[in-house]
Amino acid sequence: MNLNRNSLLIGAIAIAAAAGFAAWQWSQRNGEPPGIAIANGRIEAEEIDVATKIPGRVREILVEEGDFVERDSILVRLDAAELAAALARAEAELRRAEQAVIQAEAQVNLRVSQCALATKNYERTKQLFDSGHSTAERLDIQRTEKEVAEAACQAARAELGNARELVASMTAEVQRLKAQLEETEITAPRAARVLYRLAEPGEVLPAGGRIVTLIDPTYVFMTVFLPTGEAGRLAIGAEARIVLDAVPEITIPARVSFVASRAQFTPRQVETEDERAKLMFRVKLKIDSLLLEQYKERVKTGLPGVAYIDIAGERNWPAFLEQSLIN
Known part of the structure; x- marks a missing residue:
């Protein structure tokens, strides 16, 4: 009887130890290391609306959604x-x-x-x-x-x-x-990808009528929100790491390019320390353009993921972020 009890006790201790080790591993990967802020966001890219400068009838559109276009290539011709x-x-x-x-x-x-x-x-x-x-x-x-x-x-x-x-x-x-x-031949202002085709041949558009929307695959960023305590310590140019849900095995390097000067979420009255801590500031994390140039064929906007931001400037990155880092 005592032997059975001892066996059960040893088994319970082993299970608890295994659970504790698993929890420690999970915290190392998913927890918040010292000096590192963690936030959720989505990948975005700079969008360019290409519009008519003069009114006219659309004669032909030379691109489809998803096409890559070079700078100054003809996108649309109006009836001339x-x-x-x-x-x-x-x-x-x-x-x-x-x-x-x-x-x-x-x-x-x-x-x-x-x-x-x-x-x-x-x-x-x-x-x-x-x-x-x-x-x-x-x-x-x-x-x-x-x-x-x-x-x-x-x-x-x-x-x-x-x-x-x-x-x-x-x-x-x-x-x-x-x-x-x-102006009847409307060209691409820069090398980009066609995101939306907003008009069709035969449509009569006014001046300023939008025809296509482009995205610049070399200007990609993630917008996240950080509380006062973290945003206040953040420096422009601070390093960051982005892990997308779709490809969790890859870590994308980025840098802080913008920190909002005003809080985005503000209680009606900010009086106590707890209420001040609820203030959230918008932060933009920009991915390096040279890196994006190598992978522009694979750049997709709207993908959700997790951002890790070095607010302390100590580069105290967890091992899993460094091992899977792309350069």
């Missing part, structure tokens, strides 16, 4: 028929305006010559009048012709100025239409 016709009219008007400038310049040269001749005739007649060899009537006629020629010269110069202004205006109009015509 009306703009092309308007540009042709504006270019014709510009050519006519340039011809008008040539004619106005010739008219100015003619009026300047006539003005010079009228001035010489007037001065010659005045000399004759002063010497008593011409009449006052003749002098008045020459003076009038001189004034008429000067007025005609001024009018010709004004007409030339108007013609040049018209050329400048039509040149600006041609440039504006050419710029709008270029």
Whole structure:
């Protein structure tokens, strides 16, 4: 009987020891090591909404959701028929305006010559009048012709100025239409992946109408929330580790790139120490762009995971985070 009791006691001690060891292992992997903050979050990437700059009808969309696109590659073409016709009219008007400038310049040269001749005739007649060899009537006629020629010269110069202004205006109009015509081909602002296709061929969109949404697979981050005690000790640039639920065997290195200056969750009245401890601050953990460039084909947004953040700056990482770290 005593032997059975002793056997049961030894078995209970063994079970308790095994359970204690298992609990210790779990705490080493899932607990919160000294100086390390732990928080949950989701992987996010910078999103870029590509929209029309001018209103128009979508003629064709050259990408599908999930496609990778290079910088300046064409994503969408809008119908450009009306703009092309308007540009042709504006270019014709510009050519006519340039011809008008040539004619106005010739008219100015003619009026300047006539003005010079009228001035010489007037001065010659005045000399004759002063010497008593011409009449006052003749002098008045020459003076009038001189004034008429000067007025005609001024009018010709004004007409030339108007013609040049018209050329400048039509040149600006041609440039504006050419710029709008270029806007009918909408390009990718950077190398990215197509996340959403928001329009289809045939749709008429206003200026600013969104067509596709891109994500930059080299600008990926996780947003987490930390309480006051941890956020207050956190430094920009502090190291972090991210473990995704989908691939728990891999640890992704990251760094703190942003800490909110205001709490996100605030009680109505913050009076006691316990209430202040409930304040949560948003923190952004950015993954290195060079690392993401190597794995951009596998980058997926929305994946949940756990972030481990070195708030003490001591790099006291648990072994399982270092062993599975990718670089």
